[in-house]
Amino acid sequence: MKHKEVTRREFIQLTLSSSVAFTLGGLFQAMPMGADEGQRPDLVVARGPSPTRITRAAIDGLGGMKRFISRGDVVVVKPNIGWDRTPEYAANSNPQVVAAIVAMCYEAGAKKVKVFDHTVANPQRCYTQSGIAEAVTAVGGEVSYINEKKFREVKLPGYGIKSWPLYGEIFEVDKIINVPIAKTHGLTKLTLGIKNWMGVMGGWRGRIHQRIDGSLIDLALTIRPTLIVLDAVRILEANGPQGGDLSDVKTLNTVVVGTDQVAVDAYGATLFGLAGGDIGYIRLGHEVGLGTMDLKKLKIKHLQI
């Protein structure tokens, strides 16, 4: 043994002093941030013609990606890639928005950024036609198809479902960023961020429509994303969630960014002339304390880029 022996006394001293140092350091670091907290918005809504730039500006407006992603993090960015549609049909998340987020994660020091979705239509076609696979791969993201063997049964709060097979990778990473697109839906009226969690469900997930609001809140309470970026560059106003008619698509050139799943969706509802309370799962999310749909109480920062 060539190592220098550490006595018990030395060990305790070292441990105590280092933890004090860490705590103090943390305090000092937190202080200026604490001062900033008063101005930090709850939601940032950015508008402008470039999906990449509004995405970047919105996240920067919320404190920058470094606030959410630490060095060495493995991150899941979960867009909606559910359908075999090209971007202009607004059925899948905007590829430039998704790619911008992936790029920002790497800039913030992420080790790996994974992108996947349990598609409804054929996965190869969805990933390719949506433009997401290409855009994400170009910025170094890791795109993968769903592997049925990676689903595992997860216990859920039970507002709608008590347990369900969910995609294991979502529980194996450090951070999750939800990147839904705002669209209409036959049963829930709108599909926004909370509804996007259907994309990590396995099994015969269509069954959850029998108790849709509770089931979605179960998922949202369990998955807990670090950040939500609602893509409203183009929204689908009818024949959602799949669309297919360009006359149903409205270009808003908007993204909504926040950390409160209910608040982001409540703001998303206003884009369709609805209130958060009009949507069952937003109302339920508010009631069970997942977040707030009371937009008046939130600090919302608007950016025009």
Next chain:
Amino acid sequence: MLKKVRITTQVVFFLLFLWLFWETRSKGGDELAYPVKIFLDADPLIFILTSLASMRIDGFPYLVIPVILLTLFLGRVFCGWVCPLGTLHNFVGIFNKIKVAYRPVGWYWLKYALLFFLAVAALFSLNLSGIFDPLSLIIRSFAVSIYPALVNTMRSFFGSAGLGGVASEPRLFFRESVLIGAFFFLILSLNLLERRFWCRYLCPLGALLGLLSRYSFLRREISEGCNACGRCEVLCQGGRMKTECLACGDCDDACAKRSIHFLFGRPVEGVEIDLGRRRIVGAVTAGIIVPPVLKLSPVGNPASVDERLIRPPGALEEREFVKRCIKCGECMKVCITNGLQPTFLEGGVVGIWTPILVPRIGYCEYRCTLCGQVCPTGAIRRLNLEEKKRTKIGVAVIDRGKCLPYAYGIPCIVCEEVCPTPKKAIWLEVTELNLRDGKKVILKRPHVDPHLCVGCGICEAKCPILGSPAIYVISTGESRSKERQFLLDS
């Protein structure tokens, strides 16, 4: 020397064949990256019989002509050097240890009889060429039997390890896979009876090329050094007759006296095969009798067609379709949802192993046109995206006795959600239902708009009522048939 060149050529063509087979798949784009069907495009048997049966030539046969010319000049080189099934037989034959006393059974006439039968039947518009054509046979067997078995096995071994390649493919299911696989293994196992049994006695393409090679210029000559040891005859892959020689070079390789030579020269009369007049008359008679008998099936009556006979989008009208479809299984291999399956008897005996959509296994992806792109005979027309969206392969029907909102008062809108037409063909009627405890429940109940529905079957595929679903597709109203419409304004 000749043998080595031949084996190398066989390996190259076999690998090309496997690679094209593997590439008969979607990578998510609208078009396939490679001309995956070129082996079938080069097949003179398929070309001639399909053209005869349908009395129509579908495109200029760019690849058939070189094969015919090759055979006219050099004989059955295609069989000995190129054909992937021939190569496979060649390989399996290794396991047949040749005995010295071996003598071939010599049923060469059989394949010619089969060819005559198929040709006459084709004249009477019954196209059975695909059942026996070696290329169609090997692709079909690979597509619905060998490859799926490989994929599913690899998946269960390596699926969770996330390895690429075959193991990452989705699990595949095929009806008829056992039957088609068994037929294939039976044919392969004939090699244990006699090497290249199929190529010598059964293959109708071999027979056609045999007829073409009768006056070819490549001659096999035996010089005076021959001591009649008989070794060449034992090793021969085809036969000593010109029409049976595969130019494989095994005899040349085996000859201790170096007295066998392949050389070019004026065609001379070789040993003729006695086909037997009565056999040929029998085959021709069968070719005349069989077509009308097989066509007695009720598929010919528009009202009595099996409503589950759902053909791929772009398929010709049923009678024309079965004349052109060679049951090669290319469309089943390329189908991205695994929905295209071999038909059993839904289309009558003539329709066996033609493609049928089974939406419970896989639906027809709304914007996909791959089956028409790989079809070698035009039985499935190549559609552009706009044509595809207009093509109805059937119509969805709701079984209210099973559908959750109708039968049980339970919400469900899955069929509406997944319906892919721009204006959804499934619409929801909002109704109020009084439950037994006096409570009221608001329900959205699905209806099908038959004018908009294209019969893609995604509703059936995703319906949560497993087994026989609460919404399913019937082929009635399919746009390829004028006779089978049910709407006044269609």
